[in-house]
Amino acid sequence: MTASAPSGLSSVGIVGGSLAGLFHAVALTALGLDVDVWERSGGRPADRGAGIVLQPAVARFLREFCGVEPDRVTVPVTHRQYFAADGGVDVLPMRQQMISWGTIHQALRDALPAGRYHGGQPVTGLAHRPDGATVRVGGADRAVDLAILADGSGSRHRGLVAPAGAPRYAGYVAHRGVVDEADLPRELVARFDGRFSFWDGDRSQFLCYFIPGDHGAVAAGRRRLNWVWYARADRSELDRLTTDRHGVRHGLSLPPGLLDPRVGADLLARARATLPEPLRRLVEHTAEPFVQAILDAHADRMRDRRILLTGDAAFVVRPHTAAATEKAAAEALTLHRALREAPSTDAALRAWERLSLAEATAIHRQGVGLGRRLGLDSPEATG
Structure with a gap:
């Protein structure tokens, strides 16, 4: 799938090489953008055998952006x-x-151009600049037009966008x-x-x-x-x-x-x-x-100028929703569509945040409700 992004946007730096980061990397590469992914851990992040219920956005992403037919990589129920x-x-x-974390991760890695995934390279600094962001990796600064924080629930840079969004x-x-x-x-x-x-x-x-x-x-x-x-x-x-x-x-x-x-x-x-x-x-x-x-995490915003929050770095949703991976894929699809259709980069990012924030908030509330109905929440622990 190929399309084009608004003029003035050419380089993207993604912090975190798990599923959320890779969904965005593959989607933005399809727009012809120069995308780099930096992941703290060396090699492939461990999936620990995690199982995932395949949802529509993930199935669509695998088919349209990775050339993978979902029926060939899933177990039917x-x-x-x-x-x-x-x-x-x-x-x-x-x-x-049903699919596994590892199967999705491998499909995304295979779809990303060689040399764009940098394992064992933690981002140690991130800062705004007038038309983008500065990413510090390995003691050197890299200027990008757009930075995406996809470094999970333990994000070290979340506070740049949503200071009150830390998980509980x-x-x-x-x-x-x-x-x-x-x-x-x-x-x-x-x-x-x-x-x-x-x-x-x-x-x-x-x-x-x-x-x-x-x-x-x-x-x-x-x-x-x-x-x-x-x-x-x-x-x-x-x-x-x-x-x-x-x-x-x-x-x-x-x-x-x-x-x-x-x-x-x-x-x-x-x-x-x-x-x-x-x-x-x-x-x-x-x-x-x-x-x-x-964990629970609920950001009140997902964007500050040219730095975005996505995946678990923005919202950690309860697993009862079977929607964490689906949410990450949907956010990447929404960003791809917004950048393709909006008249400017900033207009696209505003649209992406509005739509993604509404969807993530709804999923978060649903997950909390499911946990409470099962009697699992502990007031002592969540205070």
């Missing part, structure tokens, strides 16, 4: 199944497609796990195949579904089963959950392979005491569970 406390199961038809802990965590299909008993695979599964407990929710395996493999036998278990945790409990087996505190998340054995034993004990049998067995077959704190 035909039904939802709801486990009850008494062991019963309700099954309802509902078609969806929502009072609960997501215990997560991914299991290779080949490592699961056949009867358990059959129980979850083609189904998006749910269980609602006391201030708790468990869900699971199949996602692509290594290198985006979607064939039976090569997929992975992704699960998430939401549970309340006050601040002291969060600290315990995210302190690794070596006593190192990680703050808001704990990667796979580092779980303290005592925390792992507690997770298994709770699974055996509360979860329906198929879900309990799934947790038991998970070699390396990990933990992520659920």
Whole structure:
């Protein structure tokens, strides 16, 4: 897809090389702009096997900007199944497609021209200038016409645009796990195949579904089963959950392979005491569970002159919405369209902020409402 941007806009610097940054990089490259992406971590940011429900904006982006047909890189779901406390199961038809973080990231990287993604190069400074911004990387300054902050919930430069938008802990965590299909008993695979599964407990929710395996493999036998278990945790409990087996505190998340054995034993004990049998067995077959704190962030603005906030750097939405990746893709599509159609760069950026802010605010409110209905929010943690 090719088009052109308004005159006077030629260079773009993007801070952050995860999905939000790459969506924008690919979309703006399609406008003929000179785009560079700087990512703090070296190599590809770890996806930890995260599963994602494919939504329309992501599907459109993959097809139109990456040349990737979504049906070829997703695992289809035909039904939802709801486990009850008494062991019963309700099954309802509902078609969806499931994808993995890694599959999307690889498609975006493949679509970005060589030499434009700079891993292991943190942006250490960012400042406004009259017609753009100055980005400091590796001790050198780079002038760009537009800077986009896509460096996630822990953005170090968010305050340049939205000083009051820092994330807050929502009072609960997501215990997560991914299991290779080949490592699961056949009867358990059959129980979850083609189904998006749910269980609602006391201030708790468990869900699971199949996602692509290594290198985006979607064939039976090569997929992975992704699960998430939401549970309340006050601040002291969060600290315990995210302190690794070596006593190192990680703050808001704990990667796979580092779980303290005592925390792992507690997770298994709770699974055996509360979860329906198929879900309990799934947790038991998970070699390396990990933990992520659920956060809220709500920016009151997404633009200051030629610096933009996007993705989790602007809004962190609850995962119950299944909309974080969709929101990032939609913001990139909106910016692409605005720059293509508006009479000037500044008019395009104003339109982008108005539309993106309204959509993100609605999704944020929806996610908070869903968390409250599930009884997950903790007033102590969110104060």
